[in-house]
Amino acid sequence: xxxxxxxxxxxxxxxxxxxxxxxxxxxxxxxxxxxxxxxxxxxxxxxxxxxxxxxxxxxxxxxxxxxxxxxxxxxxxxxxxxxxxxxxxxxxxxxxxxxxxxxxxxxxxxxxxxxxxxxxxxxxxxxxxxxxxxxxxxxxxxxxxxxxxxxxxxxxxxxxxxxxxxxxxxxxxxxxxxxxxxxxxxxxxxxxxxxxxxxxxxxxxxxxxxxxxxxxxxxxxxxxxxxxxxxxxxxxxxxxxxxxxxxxxxxxxxxxxxxxxxxxxxxxxxxxxxxxxxxxxxxxxxxxxxxxxxxxxxxxxxxxxxxxxxxxxxxxxxxxxxxxxxxxxxxxxxxxxxxxxxxxxxxxxxxxxxxxxxxxxxxxxxxxxxxxxxxxxxxxxxxxxxxxxxxxxxxxxxxxxxxxxxxxxxxxxxxxxxxxxxxxxxxxxxxxxxxxxxxxxxxxxxxxxxxxxxxxxxxxxxxxxxxxxxxxxxxxxxxxxxxxxxxxxxxxxxxxxxxxxxxxxxxxxxxxxxxxxxxxxxxxxxxxxxxxxxxxxxxxxxxxxxxxxxxxxxxxxxxxxxxxxxxxxxxxxxxxxxxxxxxxxxxxxxxxxxxxxxxxxxxxxxxxxxxx
Amino acid sequence: xxxxxxxxxxxxxxxxxxxxxxxxxxxxxxxxxxxxxxxxxxxxxxxxxxxxxxxxxxxxxxxxxxxxxxxxxxxxxxxxxxxxxxxxxxxxxxxxxxxxxxxxxxxxxxxxxxxxxxxxxxxxxxxxxxxxxxxxxxxxxxxxxxxxxxxxxxxxxxxxxxxxxxxxxxxxxxxxxxxxxxxxxxxxxxxxxxxxxxx
Numbered sequence: 001x002x003x004x005x006x007x008x009x010x011x012x013x014x015x016x017x018x019x020x021x022x023x024x025x026x027x028x029x030x031x032x033x034x035x036x037x038x039x040x041x042x043x044x045x046x047x048x049x050x051x052x053x054x055x056x057x058x059x060x061x062x063x064x065x066x067x068x069x070x071x072x073x074x075x076x077x078x079x080x081x082x083x084x085x086x087x088x089x090x091x092x093x094x095x096x097x098x099x100x101x102x103x104x105x106x107x108x109x110x111x112x113x114x115x116x117x118x119x120x121x122x123x124x125x126x127x128x129x130x131x132x133x134x135x136x137x138x139x140x141x142x143x144x145x146x147x148x149x150x151x152x153x154x155x156x157x158x159x160x161x162x163x164x165x166x167x168x169x170x171x172x173x174x175x176x177x178x179x180x181x182x183x184x185x186x187x188x189x190x191x192x193x194x195x196x197x198x199x200x201x202x203x204x205x206x207x208x209x210x211x212x213x214x215x216x217x218x219x220x221x222x223x224x225x226x227x228x229x230x231x232x233x234x235x236x237x238x239x240x241x242x243x244x245x246x247x248x249x250x251x252x253x254x255x256x257x258x259x260x261x262x263x264x265x266x267x268x269x270x271x272x273x274x275x276x277x278x279x280x281x282x283x284x285x286x287x288x289x290x291x292x293x294x295x296x297x298x299x300x301x302x303x304x305x306x307x308x309x310x311x312x313x314x315x316x317x318x319x320x321x322x323x324x325x326x327x328x329x330x331x332x333x334x335x336x337x338x339x340x341x342x343x344x345x346x347x348x349x350x351x352x353x354x355x356x357x358x359x360x361x362x363x364x365x366x367x368x369x370x371x372x373x374x375x376x377x378x379x380x381x382x383x384x385x386x387x388x389x390x391x392x393x394x395x396x397x398x399x400x401x402x403x404x405x406x407x408x409x410x411x412x413x414x415x416x417x418x419x420x421x422x423x424x425x426x427x428x429x430x431x432x433x434x435x436x437x438x439x440x441x442x443x444x445x446x447x448x449x450x451x452x453x454x455x456x457x458x459x460x461x462x463x464x465x466x467x468x469x470x471x472x473x474x475x476x477x478x479x480x481x482x483x484x485x486x487x488x489x490x491x492x493x494x495x496x497x498x499x500x501x502x503x504x505x506x507x508x509x510x511x512x513x514x515x516x517x518x519x520x521x522x523x524x525x526x527x528x529x530x531x532x533x534x535x536x537x538x539x540x541x542x543x544x545x546x547x548x549x550x551x552x553x554x555x556x557x558x559x560x561x562x563x564x565x566x567x568x569x570x571x572x573x574x575x576x577x578x579x580x581x582x583x584x585x586x587x588x589x590x591x592x593x594x595x596x597x598x599x600x601x602x603x604x605x606x607x608x609x610x611x612x
Numbered sequence: 613x614x615x616x617x618x619x620x621x622x623x624x625x626x627x628x629x630x631x632x633x634x635x636x637x638x639x640x641x642x643x644x645x646x647x648x649x650x651x652x653x654x655x656x657x658x659x660x661x662x663x664x665x666x667x668x669x670x671x672x673x674x675x676x677x678x679x680x681x682x683x684x685x686x687x688x689x690x691x692x693x694x695x696x697x698x699x700x701x702x703x704x705x706x707x708x709x710x711x712x713x714x715x716x717x718x719x720x721x722x723x724x725x726x727x728x729x730x731x732x733x734x735x736x737x738x739x740x741x742x743x744x745x746x747x748x749x750x751x752x753x754x755x756x757x758x759x760x761x762x763x764x765x766x767x768x769x770x771x772x773x774x775x776x777x778x779x780x781x782x783x784x785x786x787x788x789x790x791x792x793x794x795x796x797x798x799x800x801x802x803x804x805x806x807x808x809x810x811x
Contacts, residue, residue, distance in 0.1 A: 069753055080731070081711075083723055093708065101796050115620060118758075
């Protein structure tokens with residue numbers, strides 16, 4: 001058996017993935033085990049899990065592949081300092097010790113961490129992204145677009161995939177980067193880089209794009225025919241300092257960056273709306289350019305910016321490419337999988353047969369919580385859990401009843417999702433029809449900002465009855481508007497409302513998952529990929545007539561999504577979730593032996609997780 | 613359930629800690645014991661009690677390092693932490709000198725040769741040029757089978773910079789690589805605290 005271990009590490013979101021004879025056996029991010037959000041350290045836990053899943057010892061692994069080329073990255077760093085000296089000393093001193101002491105000796109470093117002595121293979125950062133997008137996709141051939149902050153030199157690439165080969169034809173190079181541009185605005189609006197970008201995206205519909213013209217005039221130049229961007233370095237500091245933007249940027253946008261956790265003002269909302277629109281325009285232009293270059297009618301995407309579901313949704317609706325497939329773990333974690341797939345298909349030259357349903361197995365590639373296990377029983381008993389065990393169908397019916405009764409149910413069952421989205425295996429579910437649910441879940445369950453929207457799960461077979469037609473979206477990577485006939489017309493007094501006031505207005509028959517611009521980040525649920533959750537929604541629909549429920553990740557603000565039954569139970573008792581499903585066990589809050597956390601204990605517990 | 617890999621990793625961590633404790637205990641113990649014994653027998657000007665204390669302390673450290681090295685764990689961490697900070701400070705000072713005396717002059721010269729690089733503000737004398745989309749050269753490193761050696765990596769780095777026309781950076785890179793090698797070994801070596809203080 002030919003085994004390949006892919007690794008991404010040392011920047012953010014370290015992860016490991018295992019292929020056995022070309023089949024994706026396991027993949028997981030380190031943060032889920034270490035409980036440190038975006039953990040960048042060497043992914044020992046993830047590697048341990050992958051090897052266990054494959055029944056292997058590290059010595060049995062045939063090839064270890066790292067997701068990028070450290071030499072070329074070091075070249076970029078040195079070139080950058082050459083051209084920004086003498087003003088970049090601070091950044092030089094921050095980067096060099098780590099590079100000189102470990103990153104540059106990556107091969108030796110990886111060997112030391114793994115406890116082996118062997119050669120390590122190195123892929124190219126964007127080739128890893130491209131491989132993670134194309135090889136598991138359902139397409140025999142496709143155009144490939146990767147967009148992120150920066151890899152070695154490339155910040156975006158356009159390429160083509162055919163059978164078992166990828167050719168990256170074009171690249172946009174550092175420091176011109178759509179990802180870094182979006183991150184700069186993320187930091188300026190008071191959110192954390194590399195994890196708060198989705199908050200900026202969620203904030204955009206509350207604002208008006210009043211800064212768009214200013215950004216396009218002074219800050220960036222956007223080539224509308226190709227999507228290429230050039231950033232005016234007068235306003236940025238990331239090539240020479242430790243911040244993304246500088247004083248000139250502050251002056252242009254009316255003052256200092258927002259301090260995290262302070263009130264969000266109309267300025268932040270308008271900035272979010274402006275930059276979101278620009279990024280969408282750029283992505284659409286890149287897609288058109290990719291079409292011109294490749295003449296393919298299908299597109300695959302990866303890279304952190306591909307997680308901008310609003311932009312991807314618009315891309316899908318514009319119909320530039322009739323079919324789009326986005327890698328569920330599009331960020332750097334996905335590079336681990338891409339690097340392994342690159343080695344299998346392109347270094348070893350193994351043929352590829354596209355799977356019409358894709359090769360991601362619903363993205364359920366992480367550690368398992370089986371329906372029943374003595375280990376989980378023992379752990380839950382120790383934590384004071386009280387449960388009843390039900391067969392699948394009975395459990396689905398009970399969950400549906402609880403949801404219909406406006407109760408909130410958390411589910412930790414089956415293999416954990418690969419990628420940042422919870423798709424039903426580590427999810428908190430709620431009733432999408434309830435007008436109070438968005439604020440309640442944000443403030444009492446997730447302990448996060450009230451403006452944050454929730455995503456709907458919809459039965460794939462009923463998707464078009466509730467949302468504007470869009471392709472199947474099992475990985476929650478595209479946004480689509482709620483259908484016109486499901487919307488509730490605004491009353492006269494609500495028409496003038498703007499910003500956060502819009503939250504008070506009921507906008508559709510499924511208000512909890514309808515964003516203020518009527519958009520929804522939907523996940524289509526089918527019986528093949530996700531049979532248990534499909535059964536729950538079918539039962540819910542029998543009770544209520546509605547095939548849509550809320551799905552949000554099973555965690556609180558700043559916490560990595562839960563991994564084990566222990567994580568799940570602790571999160572359950574720290575929040576106001578009404579019921580918990582672990583495997584085939586159902587636990588009701590009021591029946592638990594251990595008492596829920598007090599407000600003080602909860603505040604202490606939340607402090608463990610950094611804000612994003 | 614802990615996987616076999618994680619058990620192996622935990623074992624390696626433990627062995628590493630024991631090695632560090634043993635090295636610190638043996639080196640410090642030997643220094644103290646020899647100093648104490650020499651002073652006592654050679655009849656130096658301090659009181660006998662002073663040298664006996666050193667002798668006993670040194671012998672105790674040596675004994676502990678052999679019998680139960682982990683009892684020196686906290687002390688070892690503290691010493692490594694302290695010497696690490698000293699090393700970091702000295703290393704940053706060296707990097708600062710390199711930055712101003714080597715990197716900046718090279719940057720000035722190469723900047724004059726290619727002023728159109730996109731690191732400048734648009735309204736500066738060096739106008740930024742939009743590179744748009746460029747042909748992508750994908751550089752992967754596919755290695756032959758065998759073992760990873762520092763020598764191979766060293767050679768690979770130098771070859772990369774020569775092949776890509778960065779010959780003018782070679783002197784700087786050689787200095788940086790030697791500094792890096794010292795740090796790389798210092799991080800893993802049991803002699804790290806002593807290397808740092810000698811730095």
